[in-house]
Amino acid sequence: MFNKFIAAILPYFPKKFIWIFSRAYISGETIDDAMRVSKELNSKNIKVTLDVLGEFIKTLEEAEENKKEYLNLIDVSFKNHINGNFSVKPTSFGLLIDKEVCYTHIREIVAKAASLKSFIRIDMEDSPTTDDEIALFRRLKAEFPANVGLVLQAYLKRTYNDLEQMMDLNSPEIPVNYRLCKGIYVEHESIAYKKYEDINQHYLEDLEYIFKNKIYVGIATHDKPLIEGAYRLIKKYNVPKNMYEFQMLYGVTPKLRESVVNEGHNMRVYVPFGKQWFGYSTRRLKENPKMASHIIKAVFYKG
Ligand SMILES: Cc1cc2nc3c(=O)[nH]c(=O)nc-3n(C[C@H](O)[C@H](O)[C@H](O)COP(=O)(O)OP(=O)(O)OC[C@H]3O[C@@H](n4cnc5c(N)ncnc54)[C@H](O)[C@@H]3O)c2cc1C
Numbered sequence: 001m002f003n004k005f006i007a008a009i010l011p012y013f014p015k016k017f018i019w020i021f022s023r024a025y026i027s028g029e030t031i032d033d034a035m036r037v038s039k040e041l042n043s044k045n046i047k048v049t050l051d052v053l054g055e056f057i058k059t060l061e062e063a064e065e066n067k068k069e070y071l072n073l074i075d076v077s078f079k080n081h082i083n084g085n086f087s088v089k090p091t092s093f094g095l096l097i098d099k100e101v102c103y104t105h106i107r108e109i110v111a112k113a114a115s116l117k118s119f120i121r122i123d124m125e126d127s128p129t130t131d132d133e134i135a136l137f138r139r140l141k142a143e144f145p146a147n148v149g150l151v152l153q154a155y156l157k158r159t160y161n162d163l164e165q166m167m168d169l170n171s172p173e174i175p176v177n178y179r180l181c182k183g184i185y186v187e188h189e190s191i192a193y194k195k196y197e198d199i200n201q202h203y204l205e206d207l208e209y210i211f212k213n214k215i216y217v218g219i220a221t222h223d224k225p226l227i228e229g230a231y232r233l234i235k236k237y238n239v240p241k242n243m244y245e246f247q248m249l250y251g252v253t254p255k256l257r258e259s260v261v262n263e264g265h266n267m268r269v270y271v272p273f274g275k276q277w278f279g280y281s282t283r284r285l286k287e288n289p290k291m292a293s294h295i296i297k298a299v300f301y302k303g
Pocket residue numbers: 122123124125151153179181182183184185220221222223224247248249252253269270291294295
């Protein structure tokens with residue numbers, strides 16, 4: 001209740017106030033900020049995935065601009081020798097306006113990444129976009145088998161079935177590459193697990209399927225019990241280091257992140273940046289009021 005209240009009123013707070021908490025989770029407004037943070041993380045043996053903030057656009061001109069920004073970002077990252085890849089949200093490229101335009105833009109980004117032996121991760125958005133984002137992934141994967149991956153959300157009841165349905169994309173030479181996360185959007189209980197225990201149970205079931213079938217996975221979570229569950233499965237299936245990595249969001253649970261790195265596992269951090277940080281922060285709050293408590297913690301409990 002309190003979280004909901006805070007989430008509802010925070011967007012009306014002054015921008016400066018929102019920045020006080022947002023800066024812990026966002027590397028900054030500019031590419032230079034993203035490069036600085038990426039180099040810092042790389043120096044700690046942590047890879048990055050870079051994300052230009054912005055989603056749910058209103059015009060195709062915005063989609064074109066977003067594509068240009070990503071193409072430039074790939075160039076700049078390459079010149080800066082960043083050890084990382086890139087995450088894209090299809091709605092930022094017009095998925096909800098014109099699917100073909102969206103495909104063409106993301107194809108250009110993946111082609112650019114492929115030319116530099118890099119990789120594009122398609123973030124998964126809310127459930128009305130799931131089928132389209134899977135279709136987009138399938139189409140791109142056919143052309144760029146090693147340079148594109150998808151996100152799966154363990155809270156969706158369909159995910160285990162999606163994993164089975166997409167097995168045709170997996171091969172020992174080029175394993176299919178997923179990021180497995182819990183899912184951040186508010187979904188209806190008819191299609192999504194709601195309870196913490198249920199989500200975690202299905203997360204680990206999905207992960208077990210992934211390991212059994214020799215699929216590559218980014219284990220994206222800050223939840224200690226899930227990380228420990230993942231450790232157990234890695235041991236059980238003797239999963240080699242080149243078949244998985246852990247992933248966390250920039251600024252979230254840095255101590256836990258350090259402990260995973262110290263255990264000798266590969267780690268990648270999701271680094272968002274860009275002028276649209278305000279919209280991103282407040283939209284995330286409205287989507288998931290639970291985050292409000294994290295934000296309050298970030299504002300009031302330092303360290
Ligand atoms: C690399 C990465 C990429 C992601 N990509 C997507 C995506 O494409 N689509 C999608 O729907 N979701 C995505 N997510 C979000 C994800 O679905 C979860 O909502 C988010 O990671 C929180 O879930 P959790 O697994 O950390 O567990 P939770 O049970 O939510 O959290 C476990 C603990 O982690 C800490 N924590 C979690 N989040 C925060 C926070 N924001 N601030 C401070 N502490 C926090 C808290 O201590 C909490 O108790 C991504 C997450 C990561 C890490």
